[in-house]
Amino acid sequence: MTVRCSKGNCKNPAIIHQKYSGLHLCEAHFVDDVERKGKKEMRKGLMVERDDRIAVALSGGKDSSALLYMLKKVFYDRNDLQFFAIAVDEGIKDFRMLTLRNAEKITKELEIELFTFSFADEFGFTLDKVASKGFEQAPCTFCGVLRRKMLDKKARELGATKVATAHNLDDEVQSIQLNYIRGDMDRLRRLRGRREEFVPRIKPLRNILEKEVALYALVSGIPIATIHCPYAERSFRFTVKRMLNEFEMKHAGTKYSLMRGYERLLQFLPTEQSNKQLLRCERCGEASASGVCKACEIIARMEGD
Numbered sequence: 001m002t003v004r005c006s007k008g009n010c011k012n013p014a015i016i017h018q019k020y021s022g023l024h025l026c027e028a029h030f031v032d033d034v035e036r037k038g039k040k041e042m043r044k045g046l047m048v049e050r051d052d053r054i055a056v057a058l059s060g061g062k063d064s065s066a067l068l069y070m071l072k073k074v075f076y077d078r079n080d081l082q083f084f085a086i087a088v089d090e091g092i093k094d095f096r097m098l099t100l101r102n103a104e105k106i107t108k109e110l111e112i113e114l115f116t117f118s119f120a121d122e123f124g125f126t127l128d129k130v131a132s133k134g135f136e137q138a139p140c141t142f143c144g145v146l147r148r149k150m151l152d153k154k155a156r157e158l159g160a161t162k163v164a165t166a167h168n169l170d171d172e173v174q175s176i177q178l179n180y181i182r183g184d185m186d187r188l189r190r191l192r193g194r195r196e197e198f199v200p201r202i203k204p205l206r207n208i209l210e211k212e213v214a215l216y217a218l219v220s221g222i223p224i225a226t227i228h229c230p231y232a233e234r235s236f237r238f239t240v241k242r243m244l245n246e247f248e249m250k251h252a253g254t255k256y257s258l259m260r261g262y263e264r265l266l267q268f269l270p271t272e273q274s275n276k277q278l279l280r281c282e283r284c285g286e287a288s289a290s291g292v293c294k295a296c297e298i299i300a301r302m303e304g305d
């Protein structure tokens, strides 16, 4: 039996059952729902302001491609806004080449300018090279630090007023849970805002489940590269991701309630300025929590090898 959409008088066949909301949605109402959540999040966080020049971090995967598409669609009539995409080539054989090709395809289709930068040019080594060293930490740890550094720097050089990243609800609650497990209150707070000297980050998809972002991409006809990073499974995050998915399957709504709990907790976390002196990295001059920033530490480690 075909299940019908639960919205108003809509009789279209449902394409999704949102267990956490109890709704069955047809394609059109599902797309509406995803875009409504994105717009609400952007309004709530004052993410998009007049005359913004927004750099979208584009990997070519489903999330960032969906984000770029949604921004272009939602703000089609805002002539004061400018969007462009930044892609980072970390140097992960096979995987990144395919997703970057996808990034080129989607930016061409959406008529958005794409700037691609590589670890090899910027730092003198690829992530594959880092991974081959057999360091104790998983490649993702290095990848994340270096990619953030590169995005910040390039976005600033390109005159961006904001950097939009495609973190979805799953990514966000994984980070929250990771930092709870590690007891890292500093990072826990930083998920919601960083020091002023960085180009502000916005996360329009942070209240949308990963599987809904994927379905949104699919029904919107967005080209998707269905390939996974070979290093992903080595990370601590991957373990947390599996655990949270199991919780969500058995107890629908777990991810949303974790996010709500985190937002309540935020008001009790101290602000950065109150508990830490503002420092700069001795090597690169970027804002840093210690004498040498994490990225420069990695670069030094690679150079010393």
Ligand code: SF4
Pocket: 090, 139, 140, 141, 143, 144, 229, 230, 231, 232, 235
């Ligand atoms: Fe980098 Fe890890 Fe993401 Fe792969 S999964 S691109 S190594 S952060």
Ligand code: ZN
Pocket: 281, 282, 283, 284, 285, 286, 288, 292, 293, 294, 295, 296, 297
């Ligand atoms: Zn540095």
